[in-house]
Structures are given as structure tokens and as C-alpha cells.
Amino acid sequence: VSENTPSKPTARTGSPAAENTRKGAHAAGSAARNNAGAIARSKVIKSDPWMDSYAARADNMRASEIRALFSVASRPDVVSLAGGMPYLEYMPFDELSDLIAKMMRDKGDVAWQYGSAQGDPHLREDVLQIMALEGIKDVQPDDVVISNGSQNALDLITRIMCDPGDVVIAEAPNYVGALGVFQSFQVEVVNAATDENGLIPESFEETIIAANKAGKKVKFLYTVPNFHNPAGVTMSVERRPRILEIARRHHVLVVEDNPYGLLGFDGQTYPALRSMDAENVVYLSSFSKIIAPGMRIAWMVAPTGIRKKLILANEASILCPPNMSQMTITTYLDNFDWKQQISQYRGMYKERCDTMDAALREFLPYCSWNKPKGGFYIWLQIPEGLNSKEMLPRAITAKVAYVAGTGFYLDGRGTHHMRLSFCYPTPENIRIGIERLASVMNNELRT
Ligand code: PMP
Numbered sequence: 001v002s003e004n005t006p007s008k009p010t011a012r013t014g015s016p017a018a019e020n021t022r023k024g025a026h027a028a029g030s031a032a033r034n035n036a037g038a039i040a041r042s043k044v045i046k047s048d049p050w051m052d053s054y055a056a057r058a059d060n061m062r063a064s065e066i067r068a069l070f071s072v073a074s075r076p077d078v079v080s081l082a083g084g085m086p087y088l089e090y091m092p093f094d095e096l097s098d099l100i101a102k103m104m105r106d107k108g109d110v111a112w113q114y115g116s117a118q119g120d121p122h123l124r125e126d127v128l129q130i131m132a133l134e135g136i137k138d139v140q141p142d143d144v145v146i147s148n149g150s151q152n153a154l155d156l157i158t159r160i161m162c163d164p165g166d167v168v169i170a171e172a173p174n175y176v177g178a179l180g181v182f183q184s185f186q187v188e189v190v191n192a193a194t195d196e197n198g199l200i201p202e203s204f205e206e207t208i209i210a211a212n213k214a215g216k217k218v219k220f221l222y223t224v225p226n227f228h229n230p231a232g233v234t235m236s237v238e239r240r241p242r243i244l245e246i247a248r249r250h251h252v253l254v255v256e257d258n259p260y261g262l263l264g265f266d267g268q269t270y271p272a273l274r275s276m277d278a279e280n281v282v283y284l285s286s287f288s289k290i291i292a293p294g295m296r297i298a299w300m301v302a303p304t305g306i307r308k309k310l311i312l313a314n315e316a317s318i319l320c321p322p323n324m325s326q327m328t329i330t331t332y333l334d335n336f337d338w339k340q341q342i343s344q345y346r347g348m349y350k351e352r353c354d355t356m357d358a359a360l361r362e363f364l365p366y367c368s369w370n371k372p373k374g375g376f377y378i379w380l381q382i383p384e385g386l387n388s389k390e391m392l393p394r395a396i397t398a399k400v401a402y403v404a405g406t407g408f409y410l411d412g413r414g415t416h417h418m419r420l421s422f423c424y425p426t427p428e429n430i431r432i433g434i435e436r437l438a439s440v441m442n443n444e445l446r447t
Pocket of ligand 1: 150175177224257298
């Protein structure tokens with residue numbers, strides 16, 4: 001697990017300090033080696049002969065705590081409450097494989113060929129129906145750009161909008177994959193406060209004003225308004241227009257990352273921010289949680305100028321999203337009752353969330369959490385005396401895995417929180433996992 005440990009928060013990215021550290025190292029020379037940073041670096045050089053060749057942006061890359069947990073957490077004896085993997089058991093794989101075989105026979109030459117950088121027009125048409133469920137009704141296929149998962153979309157939008165040292169405002173805690181992207185582009189992530197109703201508008205505005213006063217450029221707000229990863233909260237309907245109004249007034253773009261919006265347990269959907277503002281919002285959604293992450297297909301909707309840049313960035317980055325995956329998704333959407341399938345998944349995730357909530361009440365009544373109304377995650381606050389990061393090896397020994405809260409911040413916060421995922425383990429295993437977690441915590445509290 002030690003390799004999961006994120007590197008210490010780096011100096012503010014793009015800051016003169018970070019720049020100097022790098023220049024010093026490049027200048028080589030014995031002077032640079034006199035400081036502690038250089039000594040640490042020279043230790044690493046022994047094992048990596050390219051250490052002095054990396055771009056500054058690579059200094060900010062860190063191992064995802066979640067990815068590094070994967071191998072331990074996927075041991076069959078460990079109950080993993082760590083990963084955000086959707087449970088795919090109910091997918092109609094048999095029927096689907098027949099249809100995919102037919103698609104390959106009929107259109108294999110297209111499926112295995114390069115495609116459009118903007119994405120398959122058929123798929124761009126199909127996603128309109130999905131977005132309409134969250135109130136986005138004014139979009140044409142030409143407004144859509146397909147990406148390799150939302151992760152790639154986050155990379156593209158940051159690539160075209162941000163220079164080193166620019167500010168992105170984000171909720172805290174924050175989706176770990178987005179933090180990884182922002183860090184790799186040397187963006188400064190500044191957190192605005194959130195509560196059980198999501199991002200707090202007043203805090204959002206104060207954060208913009210403070211950044212502007214400090215002479216920094218705020219490039220966008222990054223928000224996961226529905227069933228947040230990892231916080232589990234949903235931005236209230238009342239706050240949505242207020243956030244948009246503030247963003248517009250300060251000329252700050254809003255990047256709305258919405259992979260979980262259709263996974264509300266009671267079937268309720270919330271109006272997408274994009275449905276209220278076509279000019280100032282870049283909307284991202286993904287097939288990963290509603291169909292399958294292995295396809296690596298997601299989509300973006302952006303105002304015209306930004307959309308054009310996104311297509312160019314897609315071209316530069318991946319040439320084109322894979323035809324094979326896009327055609328597999330359209331085959332699925334065209335032949336199955338996908339709304340029914342999503343509704344089945346909603347029911348399943350609801351049961352798992354209820355089970356986790358009940359087990360937490362039974363075994364860990366001294367912890368606190370907000371029960372989410374959808375999505376995959378419970379954000380658990382643990383007592384002051386415990387440290388989620390330090391406790392993790394003991395939890396793994398006790399055969400339960402979670403993600404320590406520290407992975408969702410860049411500044412060392414999160415030691416009194418952990419993210420518990422209820423999406424993948426069965427209800428029985430969720431209960432066993434929470435019971436094991438409670439015995440680890442009880443032990444820690446006793447010693
Ligand atoms: N954004 C959020 C909030 C997520 O939770 C995830 C996946 N965990 C992603 C983006 C990336 O999803 P994709 O599989 O589409 O790359």
C-alpha cells in the first residue's frame with residue numbers, strides 16, 4: 001500500500017517556487033544538490049536515469065490511491081469498499097455478443113477503421129435522448145463531441161483552457177481523477193466550500209473574488225452536481241441558477257461533470273446546469289456508470305468556440321474515439337431497453353446503499369455521514385482520534401478496503417474521512433465489510 005501514498009502536496013503548481021526547483025535541478029551543479037529537495041531527488045535518480053529529463057508537469061503527477069489499491073482490494077478474501085466499479089452482472093451479454101458479432105460481419109470495415117475526431121454521428125444522435133432526461137433539449141448532434149471516457153474529456157477541457165498557474169475552482173473533497181488532470185497541467189486547484197446541498201454559492205463567489213484579487217486567472221468551476229464522487233451530495237435545485245448567475249457575472253466557465261445523474265435511487269433526475277445555460281457550461285457525461293466503463297466512451301457538449309477547440313484537441317490527443325466501442329454502444333442502445341436497464345441498476349444500487357447505511361448505523365454509530373440519494377459513494381467521517389490513511393494497512397489485514405479521504409484533497413486534509421463505495425460488493429459482503437471496518441476502528445480507539 002505504501003506506493004499508494006501520494007507524493008507530498010507539491011508547491012503550488014506553476015508557482016515560481018516550483019519553477020525554480022526544476023530550473024535548479026536542470027542547472028545541475030553541486031549547489032542545487034545542497035538543498036534537501038535535491039538530495040531527495042538524487043536518491044531517486046539512482047533508480048530512474050531520466051529523472052532530470054521530465055517536464056515540470058510530470059513533477060505534479062501522483063499515483064492514484066484508488067488505482068494502487070486495486071490489486072490488494074481485488075483479492076477475493078478482501079471486501080472492497082474502495083473502487084467505483086459499476087456492477088455489470090445484469091447486462092444482457094449473451095444477446096449483446098450475438099448483435100456485436102452481426103455488427104462485425106456487416107460493418108467490420110467501419111468498426112475497425114479510423115473515425116471522426118468529433119465522434120460517430122449515430123452515437124452523437126443517440127446521446128441526445130439521454131441528455132433530454134435531464135432537461136437538455138436544445139442540442140443537435142453537431143454540438144456533441146465524443147471522448148475516451150470523461151477522464152479524457154477532463155484532460156481535453158483543461159488542455160484547451162488552462163495555462164500553468166491558472167486557477168480551477170472545485171468542490172472539496174474532489175474527484176481524484178480530476179485532481180490528477182489539473183495537477184498534470186500545473187493548474188492551481190482552489191476549493192470552494194460545500195455542504196449537504198453541494199457547492200455553496202456565496203463561497204464560490206468569494207473564491208473567485210479572492211483569486212482575482214491575488215492576480216490569478218480563474219478559468220473554470222469544476223463541479224460534480226449530482227451524487228458527488230466522493231462526497232455523495234447533490235447540488236440543490238435552488239442553488240443551480242445562483243451558481244450559474246455568479247459564474248456568468250464573473251466570466252467563469254462551468255464544467256459540469258455528470259456521470260451519475262441518471263442513478264438517483266428514486267428515479268428522480270435534476271435539471272442539468274447545461275439545461276439552464278447553453279453559453280457558459282461545458283457538460284460532460286459518460287457511459288461508464290450507466291452501461292460499461294470498459295468501452296471508454298463519454299461525451300461533451302460545449303458552446304461553439306470551445307467545441308471546435310475540443311475537436312482539435314481530441315484529434316491531437318487520440319486522433320479519434322474508437323469506432324469499435326462507439327458502435328458497440330449504439331448497438332446496445334438501439335436494441336435494448338436501456339432505460340429499463342438503468343432503472344434496474346438504480347434499484348440495485350439503492351438496495352446496496354440502504355444496506356451500507358443500515359450496517360453503518362449498527363456497527364459504527366459513532367461515525368457520521370449523509371445518506372446519498374443516488375450514485376456509488378458514502379463519505380464517512382470518523383472520530384478525531386482515528387486517521388483513515390494510517391489505519392488502511394490494518395483494515396486490509398482485516399480484509400476490508402476503503403479509500404482514505406486524503407486522496408480527495410491536495411493539501412493533506414481528509415485524514416478523518418474515508419470513501420466507502422457500495423456499487424460493486426453484494427449486500428451480504430457490504431455488511432461483512434462494515435462489520436470488519438468497525439472491528440478495526442474499535443481496536444484503534446481502544447489502543
Ligand atoms: N468524473 C467522475 C466524477 C467520476 O466519478 C469518474 C469515474 N469514476 C469519471 C469522471 C471518469 O469516468 P470515465 O470512466 O467516463 O472516464
